[in-house]
Amino acid sequence: MRLKKFEHFEPRTLSEACQLLKEHAGKAAVIAGGTDLVVRMKYGVTTPEYLINLKKVEGLSSINLVGENLHLGALATLTQVRCSDLVRERYPVLAESALAVSAAQLQNMGTIGGNICLEPRCWYFQQGSSWRQARADCFKNGGAVCYMAKGSTRCYALYCGDTAPALLALGAKVRLVSPCGERTVPIEEFFVDNGMRHTDLQPAELLAEVILPGPGAGQHGTYLKYRKRGALDFPIVGVAAVITKESTAASRLRIAVTGVGSSPLLVVPPADFPAGSGLTHEMINRMAEIARKQVKPVSHMEVSPSYRKELVGVLVRDALEKLAGA
Amino acid sequence: MSEYAVLGKRLPRVDGPVKAAGTARFTDDLSLPGMLHGKILRSPHAHARILRIDTTLAESHPGVRAVIVGEDFGDYRYGLKPDTRDEYPLARGKVRYLGEEVAAVAAVDEDTALEALELIQVDYEVLQAVTDPEEALREGAPLIHDDKPGNISVHMKTSFGDVDEAFRQADYIREDRFYSQSVLHGFLEPNAALALWEAPNRITIWASKQSPYFLYRNLSNCFNVPLSNVRLIQPYIGGGFGGKNGGYPVDFCAVMLSKKSGRPVRIVLTMEEVLSSHRRRHPMIVWLKTGVKKDGTLLAHDCRIIADGGAGTGVGPSTIANAFYFLNLPYVVPNVRFDGIRAYTNRPISVAQRGNGIQQIRFAADVQLDMIAEDLGRDPVEIREKNGAYTGYKTTSGMHVKSCGLRETITEAIRAAEWETHYRPWREKMHEPLGRIATGVGIACNSFESGARLTGHNCCTAVIKVHEDGTVSLLTGSTDSGQGSETVLAMIVAEVLGTRLEDVFVPQTDSSVTPVDPGSFGSRVSSTAGNAVLIAAKDAKQQLLKVAAELLKADPDTIEFRDRKVFVREAPERSLRFRDLARQTVAWGSGTTVIGQGSWGQSIPPLNFETGEGDAGGAYSFGTQAAWVEVDTRTGKVTVPRMVVAHDLGFALNPLAVEGQHEGSIAGGVGHTIYEHCVEENGQNLTPNLTAYGLPTVYDLPEEMVSLSIETIDPVGAFGAKESGEGTQVSTIPAIVNAIHNAIGVWITDLPVTPEKVLKALRDKKAQARATTEGQP
Numbered sequence A: 001m002r003l004k005k006f007e008h009f010e011p012r013t014l015s016e017a018c019q020l021l022k023e024h025a026g027k028a029a030v031i032a033g034g035t036d037l038v039v040r041m042k043y044g045v046t047t048p049e050y051l052i053n054l055k056k057v058e059g060l061s062s063i064n065l066v067g068e069n070l071h072l073g074a075l076a077t078l079t080q081v082r083c084s085d086l087v088r089e090r091y092p093v094l095a096e097s098a099l100a101v102s103a104a105q106l107q108n109m110g111t112i113g114g115n116i117c118l119e120p121r122c123w124y125f126q127q128g129s130s131w132r133q134a135r136a137d138c139f140k141n142g143g144a145v146c147y148m149a150k151g152s153t154r155c156y157a158l159y160c161g162d163t164a165p166a167l168l169a170l171g172a173k174v175r176l177v178s179p180c181g182e183r184t185v186p187i188e189e190f191f192v193d194n195g196m197r198h199t200d201l202q203p204a205e206l207l208a209e210v211i212l213p214g215p216g217a218g219q220h221g222t223y224l225k226y227r228k229r230g231a232l233d234f235p236i237v238g239v240a241a242v243i244t245k246e247s248t249a250a251s252r253l254r255i256a257v258t259g260v261g262s263s264p265l266l267v268v269p270p271a272d273f274p275a276g277s278g279l280t281h282e283m284i285n286r287m288a289e290i291a292r293k294q295v296k297p298v299s300h301m302e303v304s305p306s307y308r309k310e311l312v313g314v315l316v317r318d319a320l321e322k323l324a325g326a
Numbered sequence B: 001m002s003e004y005a006v007l008g009k010r011l012p013r014v015d016g017p018v019k020a021a022g023t024a025r026f027t028d029d030l031s032l033p034g035m036l037h038g039k040i041l042r043s044p045h046a047h048a049r050i051l052r053i054d055t056t057l058a059e060s061h062p063g064v065r066a067v068i069v070g071e072d073f074g075d076y077r078y079g080l081k082p083d084t085r086d087e088y089p090l091a092r093g094k095v096r097y098l099g100e101e102v103a104a105v106a107a108v109d110e111d112t113a114l115e116a117l118e119l120i121q122v123d124y125e126v127l128q129a130v131t132d133p134e135e136a137l138r139e140g141a142p143l144i145h146d147d148k149p150g151n152i153s154v155h156m157k158t159s160f161g162d163v164d165e166a167f168r169q170a171d172y173i174r175e176d177r178f179y180s181q182s183v184l185h186g187f188l189e190p191n192a193a194l195a196l197w198e199a200p201n202r203i204t205i206w207a208s209k210q211s212p213y214f215l216y217r218n219l220s221n222c223f224n225v226p227l228s229n230v231r232l233i234q235p236y237i238g239g240g241f242g243g244k245n246g247g248y249p250v251d252f253c254a255v256m257l258s259k260k261s262g263r264p265v266r267i268v269l270t271m272e273e274v275l276s277s278h279r280r281r282h283p284m285i286v287w288l289k290t291g292v293k294k295d296g297t298l299l300a301h302d303c304r305i306i307a308d309g310g311a312g313t314g315v316g317p318s319t320i321a322n323a324f325y326f327l328n329l330p331y332v333v334p335n336v337r338f339d340g341i342r343a344y345t346n347r348p349i350s351v352a353q354r355g356n357g358i359q360q361i362r363f364a365a366d367v368q369l370d371m372i373a374e375d376l377g378r379d380p381v382e383i384r385e386k387n388g389a390y391t392g393y394k395t396t397s398g399m400h401v402k403s404c405g406l407r408e409t410i411t412e413a414i415r416a417a418e419w420e421t422h423y424r425p426w427r428e429k430m431h432e433p434l435g436r437i438a439t440g441v442g443i444a445c446n447s448f449e450s451g452a453r454l455t456g457h458n459c460c461t462a463v464i465k466v467h468e469d470g471t472v473s474l475l476t477g478s479t480d481s482g483q484g485s486e487t488v489l490a491m492i493v494a495e496v497l498g499t500r501l502e503d504v505f506v507p508q509t510d511s512s513v514t515p516v517d518p519g520s521f522g523s524r525v526s527s528t529a530g531n532a533v534l535i536a537a538k539d540a541k542q543q544l545l546k547v548a549a550e551l552l553k554a555d556p557d558t559i560e561f562r563d564r565k566v567f568v569r570e571a572p573e574r575s576l577r578f579r580d581l582a583r584q585t586v587a588w589g590s591g592t593t594v595i596g597q598g599s600w601g602q603s604i605p606p607l608n609f610e611t612g613e614g615d616a617g618g619a620y621s622f623g624t625q626a627a628w629v630e631v632d633t634r635t636g637k638v639t640v641p642r643m644v645v646a647h648d649l650g651f652a653l654n655p656l657a658v659e660g661q662h663e664g665s666i667a668g669g670v671g672h673t674i675y676e677h678c679v680e681e682n683g684q685n686l687t688p689n690l691t692a693y694g695l696p697t698v699y700d701l702p703e704e705m706v707s708l709s710i711e712t713i714d715p716v717g718a719f720g721a722k723e724s725g726e727g728t729q730v731s732t733i734p735a736i737v738n739a740i741h742n743a744i745g746v747w748i749t750d751l752p753v754t755p756e757k758v759l760k761a762l763r764d765k766k767a768q769a770r771a772t773t774e775g776q777p
């Protein structure tokens, strides 16, 4: 497996990077840690002619407090994220999710930005070219079928990033930079449930940083991941749950799930949820059921859609029980 | 075992340091001046006629030195027996599985070779493919080999005792269907070969082979060169497990490309190529009918199997025969009927894999034995003790058990598993509600041939050269493919000559230098080659002893060799250093060279592939495994926190090496039971990479692995040793499956035990229970 020829750029600033992306529109790819991109390049399913490497962009890997908010540079590695005292003290759920990614080597290379933008996965398009020759191209490779959901008119590749659900549950925002300027949007608006284009990144736009709102007092969160093996594997399902006390009488619960669609999904709790009295056993069961019903998995990769749904219920229950006990 | 100075000690492997340090050289690490890189073009169809191959563009591509296709090999086909030669170095006329080798290219570098592959044009006429063995055997199924009607690759039908009468006398009969899936060997070094053809007819090849002398004969036949001109040198091997036994297209192509280009050529497969189109274990459907007496005494097995052979036969006859043989052991079953079919399908070729055909059959038989015990309200331990084979037992089919510690292995295994504390039969706990995590324990027993006896050349030979400084070289054709035999064989030499392990050097196999050998399969090296080494070492010692007797002025019978010293037993002060003896021997009289030689083979007839009568090996190992499982009843996920292996291996030549084998068996068995499966669609493997395929990692293996050796000192093997490499993996599956039943009350008869299957089985059981209660008045 070799790589197709490409030209390699190392811009020093984000605007330079955006400019390069604009110049080579449609033919360029952004590379951070490369642990997702290079695999796809070796398979020949992503064949950029220009690689815009973010490694040399000044300050892109810093983790800083700005007022109450924590700013995580897109280039911060997962190891950096999970070892950062600021993250561990204020957002342990994020540290947990970064630790759940693959294995130590991948955490050392992989970045938070790359993890968020991680390409949705499927057994049919992430294969070598000789493998793919055996069947007609799927949507991802320029064809018109999706082998995950035969007869469908869209691509159902599965989003499997581990940190996104934690970020969604924490109410993170992402700052995006493009040649036309920049914008900051809630992360749930950044994701799109479409296997072909799972983020709202516009042409020549880059993810610059993730901004986490201050946790306040009494925020608890946890990330639970179900995978086939104890290491290395992408999540079959991952669930992050965060409870934030808003006042003495009310708190806010945010649950997000990965592995159920082409983007991570925010599960919407009913308006009365949770009550000031905290998470009762009954509420937990109800929420698990709601979550199970809200997800609509299609992918058959590794497990059936119905089993995936089942897992969502189990993980949501476990996560909430953990939070109730905390 | 203090009678030995070296054997029985926990000595680290001699190849450990270089492998740990990364300095061991594997085929991929080797290169020759002017070497070219080879790449193979594979079929994108599971079944198709090749109408035309046009290589002109590839040939004229700059940097390409040779392009070959099937025709370059004439009509050469290879296989285990004359009537099973159905494999081609490169496809001829037809492709029979997705990924089959169609053409190969040698170029100045890998990139150029890959570019050239894209320039080869192949026109196919796609044929209907059949990827399910039962479908393949149906009338009207597409024919895979024109000369093999019915898609039957192997058919073995045999019977011993009076099975029908036994069933008439049985108090209880059970019939079940079991399925064992397609799993890969899981070696980490992809198949690789570096070949050099020297005109007019000399071949040198470095290839990753666990049984290099298969390929040595293949190459001689294929290229029509005398065996003396085939030099196969064996570099370090990154695991084999049965997937590196014979010659494969990668080897033939490397040689042909070298012949055509006049340059050395190296081909290293990618892991993707290995996982998607190289050999794998036989998937097998087993229908087993068993009759017992009320007290659990086994009376008869009636067994039918359909094995999915893939598109070629390989060593398939031995797989089917093994399945039959090990219906007869480890338990006493006086009446056995067997009908085993190996079907051709449009899938990659099934071959031997650690346990070759026996895992599948013992999974069925040992799980069914637990089912029977449960049905009859009997204890799983007691039913095994009652039926276990014993020393002196001869199966109705003619297998001779010369040593057997099965009962001791049961006792030791259940002791280590704290069985009495943890085991409660399911029938006693079935009315208690299942917790989130249900736990259970299970056991299963095994037996395995110690030293398979195939047809043709079978014996092992060793040559021992004593250097004048007292160090020793051991020449053997028995290959260490990672199992540690190099260490164990060297220990035998050190023991006999009274030197130390580090004084013995075992160069890797080189067919021009080392004696011909059957290879590393059928758990034969330590026991069979071990005996040859023992004889050779004694021969060398005899030569040294003559000189020692003169020097020490003592009767040869009174002289002992131990710890680098040679001395008179009753008067140890009359001694000399081994190295001095070696030096003086060389100079003795008119001068001499100490070369010891020994050959040894099992004195049993070859495997009988037709009737299965007689022995499957020179001796038989026996063992018991106990598994402790935890089942998450909400997700169906099964984990195995603890596993015990108690194995009668005759004698533990090196207990540390044995422990490694036991742990490896658990890893392989846990993978086969729970994690591994080639997920396929129309003959295409959807999981051809190590992330998707999912070999268990250390996190997925039992945290606690208990390894126990039972020594029965077998009369056949070297120093009483029997095998301990494959038998131990035979009972891993049923032990785990039985433990799962003990935990949650369901029988999983279809491998692998995925969480989803477990959950479904639990649901079905609940629904059934509800239906029965509702049905009651």
Ligand SMILES: Cc1cc2nc3c(=O)[nH]c(=O)nc-3n(C[C@H](O)[C@H](O)[C@H](O)COP(=O)(O)OP(=O)(O)OC[C@H]3O[C@@H](n4cnc5c(N)ncnc54)[C@H](O)[C@@H]3O)c2cc1C
Residues within 6 Å of the ligand: A029, A030, A031, A032, A033, A034, A035, A036, A037, A038, A039, A054, A074, A075, A078, A100, A101, A102, A103, A106, A109, A110, A111, A112, A113, A114, A115, A116, A117, A118, A119, A160, A161, A162, A163, A201, A205, A206, A207, A208, A232, A233, A234, A235, B691
């Ligand atoms: C064996 C293996 C196991 C893995 N297991 C897991 C797992 O369990 N969980 C998991 O979540 N991931 C897993 N991964 C995927 C990957 O390693 C991680 O997601 C990693 O965090 C990706 O980060 P990266 O910096 O290496 O991304 P890259 O490969 O550099 O980029 C990934 C994608 O994001 C884009 N991108 C990167 N940075 C930016 C940016 N700043 N702005 C816009 N676009 C950008 C790239 O263009 C590319 O399309 C695994 C990978 C492998 C090879």
